[in-house]
Amino acid sequence: MANAATQSNVRRLKDMGVRVLPPAEGFLAEGYTAVGRMPDLDVIQLFVDTYQAKQPLAGKQVLVSAGGTQERIDPVRYIGNDSSGKMGTAVANAAAAAGADVTLVATKMLPVLPAVDAVYVTSAAEMHDAMLANFEGADLVVMAAAVADFRPTTVSGNKIKKQSGDDALHLDLVQNPDILAEMGAQKSHQYLVGFAAETNDLVANAQAKLERKGADMIVANPVGYGQGFNTDTDTVTILRPDQAPLALDEAAKTEVASTIVRLAAMAM
Numbered sequence: 001m002a003n004a005a006t007q008s009n010v011r012r013l014k015d016m017g018v019r020v021l022p023p024a025e026g027f028l029a030e031g032y033t034a035v036g037r038m039p040d041l042d043v044i045q046l047f048v049d050t051y052q053a054k055q056p057l058a059g060k061q062v063l064v065s066a067g068g069t070q071e072r073i074d075p076v077r078y079i080g081n082d083s084s085g086k087m088g089t090a091v092a093n094a095a096a097a098a099g100a101d102v103t104l105v106a107t108k109m110l111p112v113l114p115a116v117d118a119v120y121v122t123s124a125a126e127m128h129d130a131m132l133a134n135f136e137g138a139d140l141v142v143m144a145a146a147v148a149d150f151r152p153t154t155v156s157g158n159k160i161k162k163q164s165g166d167d168a169l170h171l172d173l174v175q176n177p178d179i180l181a182e183m184g185a186q187k188s189h190q191y192l193v194g195f196a197a198e199t200n201d202l203v204a205n206a207q208a209k210l211e212r213k214g215a216d217m218i219v220a221n222p223v224g225y226g227q228g229f230n231t232d233t234d235t236v237t238i239l240r241p242d243q244a245p246l247a248l249d250e251a252a253k254t255e256v257a258s259t260i261v262r263l264a265a266m267a268m
């Protein structure tokens with residue numbers, strides 16, 4: 001792909017008006033890892049859809065968060081969670097396929113369409129700053145990230161060692177800002193979508209979040225061992241103010257993402 005002849009041919013095609021989906025990075029038939037692999041079929045499908053389907057989000061700015069945050073304990077350890085970033089990235093790609101300019105603030109690097117501008121962060125604090133910096137200009141915001149509720153009060157400069165005679169380690173934690181709630185309190189024209197990952201009382205807990213966080217939509221999904229996090233499918237219930245809960249059948253995250261984007265576009 002990096003070869004000058006290939007680059008010049010690709011440029012020529014683009015000059016002729018041909019739309020080019022860049023290849024993905026990965027292990028190549030030549031026996032080494034580089035940019036040059038065929039992108040995932042999902043990504044190809046969305047790329048084609050981008051130029052064929054109706055584009056309800058044309059001209060709109062969409063801001064999406066994805067993945068689980070990492071809260072540093074010391075130089076080699078952090079507090080994290082099982083979020084893979086698949087749902088948030090699928091939402092970003094679905095919004096791009098619907099014609100939007102998308103900013104994705106993510107803790108995981110997954111393939112995105114060319115219209116998605118990806119910003120990589122690790123901690124909740126970094127995600128907070130990146131989301132708020134892009135909030136004012138956004139028309140639709142989807143907080144799909146699993147943001148850690150707490151972070152260590154101080155980060156140890158050196159690797160924490162076992163202490164002889166003490167078999168417990170006490171970590172002092174402080175609450176992180178709630179990004180979604182902050183945006184809910186600040187919003188003017190933005191349509192705000194949050195997620196609620198719940199192990200119990202799914203709809204009741206998600207309904208409370210809809211109100212508490214000032215969101216226009218909460219996507220509730222059951223999580224637990226082998227469910228929700230790091231899977232390719234999801235079974236979600238969509239909650240909106242003054243509307244009956246919409247329970248969707250289990251579907252691929254890419255499909256759920258398209259439904260979320262379609263419903264949000266209809267309400268904007």
Ligand code: C5P
Binds near residue numbers: 149180181195
């Ligand atoms: O309260 P809970 O973490 O379950 O709420 C989930 C929703 O709130 C998600 O949309 C998540 O991205 C968002 N959230 C946030 N900032 C936090 C915690 C959660 O924006 N500190």
